[in-house]
Amino acid sequence: MTRPYVLLSAAVSLDGYLDDTGPERLLLSGPADFDRVDEVRASVDAILIGAGTIRADNPRLLVNSPERRAARVAAGKPEYPLKVTVSASGGLDPDARFWHTGGEKVVYTTDAGAERLSRTGIAADVVPLGPALGWRPLLEHLHDVRGVRRLMVEGGGTVHTQLLQQQLADELQLVLAPLFVGDSKAPRLFGPGTYQGGRLRLVETRAIEDVVLMRYEPTAPGTGQETSPADRHWLRLACELAVRCPPSSTAFSVGAVVVDADGTELARGYSREAGDPVVHAEEAALAKIDPADPRLAGATVYSSLEPCARRSSRPRPCARLILDAGVRRVVTAWREPDTFVEGADGAGLLVDQGAEVVVLPEFEARAKEPNRHLLG
Ligand SMILES: [Zn+2]
Known part of the structure; x- marks a missing residue:
C-alpha cells in the first residue's frame, strides 16, 4: 500500500x-x-x-x-x-x-x-x-x-x-x-x-x-487495478476464513468472499467446508449464489490464495468457475506455489479471459499461516 x-x-x-x-x-x-x-x-x-x-x-x-x-x-x-x-x-x-x-x-x-x-x-x-x-x-x-x-x-x-x-x-x-x-x-x-x-x-x-x-x-470494492480500502477489509476476511478450514496434508486452506460492487457481501466460503473433503473456497462461495444473479458481473471475488487453474477432483477449476459466473475482478493475497500443481497459473487464465487480478502482497504472510505445514 x-x-x-x-x-x-x-x-x-x-x-x-x-x-x-x-x-x-x-x-x-x-x-x-x-x-x-x-x-x-x-x-x-x-x-x-x-x-x-x-x-x-x-x-x-x-x-x-x-x-x-x-x-x-x-x-x-x-x-x-x-x-x-x-x-x-x-x-x-x-x-x-x-x-x-x-x-x-x-x-x-x-x-x-x-x-x-x-x-x-x-x-x-x-x-x-x-x-x-x-x-x-x-x-x-x-x-x-x-x-x-x-x-x-x-x-x-x-x-x-x-x-x-x-x-x-x-x-x-x-x-x-x-x-x-x-x-x-x-x-x-x-x-x-x-x-x-x-x-x-x-x-x-x-x-x-x-x-x-x-x-x-466503506465497503465497496475498488475498480480494476485501482484498490479501495474495503478491498483490504474483504481480503482480510478471506484470510480469516482460511483459518477455519479442516486441516489437510494434500490441499491448501483457503478462504473466499464474493462482494457486490456496492459493497454487499453475496457469499463466503472456505476449503473443505460443510463436510465436503474436496470443495475449494471459491467454489463453495459461488455455489451459494444464484448463477442468474445479475450482481455477479460487477462483483469481486476475494480469495486468500490465487484461484486454481487445474484440479483433479472436479471438472472445472476455480478460475473457470469464476469466469463462468461472470465475475471479472479477483483480489488475492498470494500466487499459488508448485506444491500440488506444476506451474499453477490461475491468475494467467483469469487475465487471458479478460478478468482483473489484483494481488495484495501485504496479506501474503496471513494467507500462508494456515498452510505452513505444506510449505516446508
Ligand atoms: Zn480451486
Missing part, C-alpha cells in the same frame, strides 16, 4: 450541518469529545484540512495534552503531527494560526499556486503537484516522501466528500450533536455526487456526554 490510512473526522448537527453561518465557529461537541479528538490527533502522523477551513475557522490543529505530546516524543515521533493543507490557487493567509503553531507544515498546491505562495513567504514546505491537484498523488507523496502512515482529515465538507467519493477514506469518525442548525446556507458534511452504493459498515458507537460517536468503514 502506498497511501496512508485515511481517517475522516467530523461533527454534525442533527440536520447534517458542520457549522452555522455566524462569524464564530459553532461548537458541536463538548469537552469530553474535544479530548477524544485530541487523543486521535496524538495518534496520527499528520492532520489535513482544506484551505477553506483555514479561512473559515482559523484553527491551530494542535495536540493540547502535554502528556500526549510527551508520549509522542518518548516514542521517537515529533511532538506534534505534521499539519497538511491543500490549495489549488495558493491563496492562503500567511498570518493564519495554522502556520504559527505546532510542528512542521506542508501545503499541496498546483504549479501556479506554488508560484503565488513563494511570494507570500508562508512558513511551510510547499509541494506543487503539477498543473492540477489530485488526491492520489497527494496521498502517495505524504506516504512515500513524508513517511505518513496514518492521516487524520478534519474537513471541511468538500475535502471529506472528495475523499469518500474517490474511495480513498479508510474510516469515518462521525460525531452527531443533539442540536439543529436549520439554515440551508450553512456548510454540509457531504455534498452531492457519486458515492459507493450499498451500506457502510458500522464498527463502533460510543456516547460521549450528549453526543454520539459513530465509526464507519
